[in-house]
Amino acid sequence: MGLTLDNCFSLMFVIFILLLPSLCFSQDYYVSSRATYYGSPDCLGTPTGACGYKAYGSTINGGEVSGVSRLFKNGTGCGACYQVRCKSPKHCSENGVKVVVTDHGEGDNTDFILSTRAYNKLALPGLAEALFSYGVVDVEYKRIPCQYSGYNLMFKVHEHSRFPDYLSLIPIYQAGVSEITAVEIWQEDCQEWVCMRRAYGAVWDMPNPPRGQPEGAINVRIQVTGSSGSKWVQLKNLIPSAWKVGAAYDTSIQLD
Incomplete structure (x- = not known):
């Protein structure tokens, strides 16, 4: 007996549900979004972020950190790492920047509010000032493993x-x-x-x-x-x- 359209849809739905956990955690694809930045005197993160990291949250990953909106996930998303790159070839570097989530924040339909140091790394050398002038840029991102050489949990x-x-x-x-x-x-x-x-x-x-x-x-x-x-x-x-x-x-x- 052949598969009907309803049978095929049901089978595809079951396969999607089975694969969903791996898709959420092992993300090999980029997701389109938007990013902006916040200013700080030292260009690092903030010691008052919603994750509660205090001073650790301002300097971890060299200060290349981010507040996020929906990716905050009520705090479960704290400490997650993402590769973020902007999408304008004229100004944007190929790899963008790796950021660590240390805060929760809402921007202009943005998923990421980057530290100044992280936002700077989105740009090609010498083009950061032009990128900052936009205020908000289109980006794409994916979840990546965090790595801390020499440190255990x-x-x-x-x-x-x-x-x-x-x-x-x-x-x-x-x-x-x-x-x-x-x-x-x-x-x-x-x-x-x-x-x-x-x-x-x-x-x-x-x-x-x-x-x-x-x-x-x-x-x-x-x-x-x-x-x-x-x-x-x-x-x-x-x-x-x-x-x-x-x-x-x-x-x-x-x-x-």
């Missing part, structure tokens, strides 16, 4: 934390294209994992956190979502029981 104790009553964590140097979609802490006395709350951006928090295991450290596990679905990764003894505000603790791993 770390969890930093956010500056808003107050030992020992309130713990706030933020992942930094997160490589690959996977996204952290949940963070939990082991509660020894109850023998269960307790969810941290996504406070905002990439910041996870918990009031009255566990005080650590008998060996003096707190176990953490993270849910990681990528092209192959979701999985839990356990980080044993990651946070010392006497944790310090501002300290960054090395996970000794890196995400895909």
Whole structure:
């Protein structure tokens, strides 16, 4: 029996749904959009971005960072890396610039609000001034893996934390294209994992956190979502029981 038009449509829909996760995370194609820029005295990023990265967010990737609109994804998009290039051959470099998402922002129908340093790299040498004069340019972008040579994934104790009553964590140097979609802490006395709350951006928090295991450290596990679905990764003894505000603790791993 041959396939009807309805059968073919249903089959194509099922195939699309099966391929959707890989399309979202392993993006080999460019998407058309628009980009603008924001000014800063040092041409770097901003330490007040919606992702909560503070000073890290202004200097990561050499300050070539971006605020995004819909790609922010309620904070899940924080730390993602994109290749962005403008589309006017007269002014634009072939490869454009790699940016890291550190903020949320809305522009004139733009997906990207680039730091001045990142916007400058969209242009061919000597043509940046002309590109800046446009204010908003047509671009195309794709998701690419983040790479941080010499760094593992770390969890930093956010500056808003107050030992020992309130713990706030933020992942930094997160490589690959996977996204952290949940963070939990082991509660020894109850023998269960307790969810941290996504406070905002990439910041996870918990009031009255566990005080650590008998060996003096707190176990953490993270849910990681990528092209192959979701999985839990356990980080044993990651946070010392006497944790310090501002300290960054090395996970000794890196995400895909």
